Amino acid sequence: MTQVSMTNPAPSRVVASLRGCTRRYPGVLALDNATFEVSAGEVRALLGKNGAGKSTLIRMLTGAEIPDSGTVEIDGQSLTHSGSGRAQESFEKGVRVVYQELSLVPGMTLAENLFLGRWPRKGGVIQYDKMEAEAAEAMGRLGLNLPPNRLVAGLSPAERQLLEIARVLVGKPKIVILDEPTSSLAAAEAEKVMAAVTRIASEGIAVIYVSHRMNEIRQIAHSATVMRDGRIIDTVDVKGADTREIVRLMLGSEASQNAALEDKSRSKVVLEVNSLALAPKLSSISFSLREGEVLGIAGLLGSGRTELLQAIMGVRSFDDGDILVDGRSVRSAGYKQMVKKGFGYTPESRKEEGIVPLLGVDENTLATNFSGVTKGGILSSSLMAEATRKVIDRLHIKTARTDTPIGTLSGGNQQKVVIGRWVYANSRVLLLDEPTRGVDVEAKAQIYAIIRQLAAEGRSVIFVSSEIEELPLVCDRVLVLRDGSLQEEFKSPNIDQDSVMAACITGH
The missing domain is CATH 3.40.50.300 (P-loop containing nucleotide triphosphate hydrolases)
Structure with a gap:
């Protein structure tokens, strides 16, 4: 590292x-x-x-x-x-600030985004040459050497974050405030942002x-x-x-101290993945998941972690290999079939794919099975409130009402609702993609405790995270995904974050 x-x-x-x-x-x-x-x-x-x-x-x-x-x-x-x-x-x-939610316009160039709303003009005409020259200078200060006339849509997540930071360097800032600038980045990508911060401070900017x-x-x-x-x-x-x-x-x-993780080596195998291939990210993936086990998947951004979860969940078709649930192939199963088999999936992007911000906590929680809260084919507000309250109480979700719009909750409470959706559905296998991204330290600890409690009840969890330091806190095993296949395995209590990180970056 x-x-x-x-x-x-x-x-x-x-x-x-x-x-x-x-x-x-x-x-x-x-x-x-x-x-x-x-x-x-x-x-x-x-x-x-x-x-x-x-x-x-x-x-x-x-x-x-x-x-x-x-x-x-x-x-x-x-x-x-x-x-x-x-x-x-x-x-x-x-004073300049870069907020957690990026505000770039994908269809505009890098230079146009850097000067958005304050394009240099002469006689009412935008001075593109001047704008692109100053944009190149601002980006160069952060080591972002990209053509200023390139569209933002083609940038990587780290490049977009660096561009947001470069935007606030236009002019003469005295202080730059960065709000969670690496929350959506894997460790290797985050290094680029941190190097940029070092450059900013070296210029005397707070x-x-x-x-x-x-x-x-x-x-x-x-x-x-x-x-x-x-x-x-x-x-x-x-x-x-x-x-x-x-x-x-x-x-x-x-x-609170984490409870000792139990040995799951003798429990029943609920999921097997055999030689799964999905071009261009995955070439040969094989592993098994046992009942009551929390299995971590570590890897750099772009290593194929999300694609692997989506393939298991039936969201994305794969090219070769097989997936078995309770010993039976589910190669042709889609998302709905996997839900019926007891699988639940929380996506990496909570705000874009995991919740409907304007709908209530109740509707977001019960979306997996509205049939249990209906009377005569019509949704019952009392049944919805009762079912939602059970999930709220169990997962310690902070909300005054069951029908509060989920978009008004903190990130940690939103994430607990997304997990609670599958608790309500009584899912026995949970595929969690970055379940603690963008949440505070208290909410993280609560989510770890929720996951361990679900495992203690016999549910199985695949836990994908870019934050290597949290894997030893919650996982029984960790598999390292690199170069299209699973390269190394670590077992609790011998999951060392430095060794896991080294395994993730070997070959890069």
Whole structure:
């Protein structure tokens, strides 16, 4: 694994600060007397579970929110506007932010996206030569050497994230805020983003880096500010801080220890994959899954992990090989047939494929089997509420009502609903593709506990994750997918994340 070299910056001027800032919403104290500052050239990690106050702090710095009390200063100057002009005031003073949800337009060129809404003009005509030259310069600062007239649609996920960062470098920013910039990237792709962050900081630009990936934070950040319940709990030196202590600061208590994983070597085989091939990603995949086992699949982005799950689930047809359920071939089975056989699948992209944001938690949870909540062929609101409440209670989903639109829930609670959909359907084999992507440390721990509980009940799980460090926490076995086949196997309790990562990148 490539290590991003970070040295503590020399004492430098403070470029952004909050002094005693408090912000209240109806019934919620979002920020409680927060004092915070970051210096030029510093990379500061901002940590905390969902609802800790991170987003409110960021919105204070960008001018999107005004504190009820306290002051916000950018490069020694207070933000003074009290209306919609405050965000523009912050922008003009040098504050830039890249949010988790990318905002690029696929049908436009790289240069057009970098200058979106502020294209250079002369006499009312867009100056394409100037725009492309400045775009090339901004991208070059991050090592993104691509033709500025290329369409965004052809970029990889990492290249799109780098382009978003390059966009905020146009002009003269003093501070760049990155909100989960690698949450949708595998480790090798994330390295490119982290290298870009190092370049930005080396130019004297302050960086606030929001992430739930502790290994990543240790590589990229000089210090970390931990928030909880709207308060800044502490700011620690990342190099000397113990991960368990940081998690304790985030949660307010000791993180629960994972129960010892049980040996599943003698249990019944429920799924067999034999010599499965699916061009161009998979050439020869063979493995078995046992009842009550959690099997991890590790591999770099693009290694074929998602395609493998989709082939098993009947979402994608494969070229050769066979899949057996309880010893019988299901080669020609489609998605509906696999659901009937007790299989459930949570897709990698929760927001695009896993939920219907405007529908309620109930409709999203019960979508696999509405027949159980009908009377005379008509959906019963009382039966729907009762069935949904059982799943909510079991998976500890935080929602005031069963019919609350799922799009208003946090990412972690949305993901628990997606998993809960298959719990409600009583699925016995769960195929989980990146089930903890974009969720906070508390929600991750809850999802791990849910998975282990389901395994204890005899359900089998295939767990795909780009975050290698979480595989030892939840898996009985881990298989490494590389160069189209499964190359290595690790068994609990000997699943070492460094060895798994090395196995993933060998040959690349």
